[in-house]
Ligand code: GNR
């Protein structure tokens with residue numbers, strides 16, 4: 001297993017729409033393992049493949065509490081098939097937008113259809129942090145970031161800050 005470098009805002013790769021996975025083979029399972037290792041190392045509670053530069057519709061997450069047993073989950077080609085009218089607000093962060101947090105309102109509960117790492121069809125009902133995290137990750141598969149759900153003023157501020165930081169990093173590398 002390998003820890004992969006994370007793609008950071010404003011890298012346009014984060015805006016790519018990921019494509020469905022057709023066959024779940026050894027390469028895909030290795031990708032899932034690398035994503036989990038990268039997520040645990042960060043540390044984060046979720047990761048989409050595009051965050052390590054792979055435009056495939058796969059996400060991993062683990063919303064278990066610290067101290068409890070780890071519960072790594074792999075979702076391949078996930079689809080939200082139902083969303084509650086009830087909404088909930090969570091303070092979100094993103095490994096691709098380090099050290100920035102903002103409240104986001106989303107459906108409180110969702111039903112997700114997907115394939116697991118063995119290629120078996122699964123359907124899960126999620127609420128709480130799991131529902132929020134799944135929606136955050138499925139957004140990544142569509143090139144959407146959590147800052148797209150906040151005010152344009154705040155979003156532009158964050159993008160400007162990260163664009164400046166990226167330029168400084170580039171200049172330092174010269
Ligand atoms: O680690 C993460 N924490 C988090 C907190 C609230 C809502 C969503 C998340 S996902 C984030 C990891 C990440 O960037 N996944 O794409």
Ligand code: NI
Pocket residue numbers: 093094095096136140
């Ligand atoms: Ni994210």
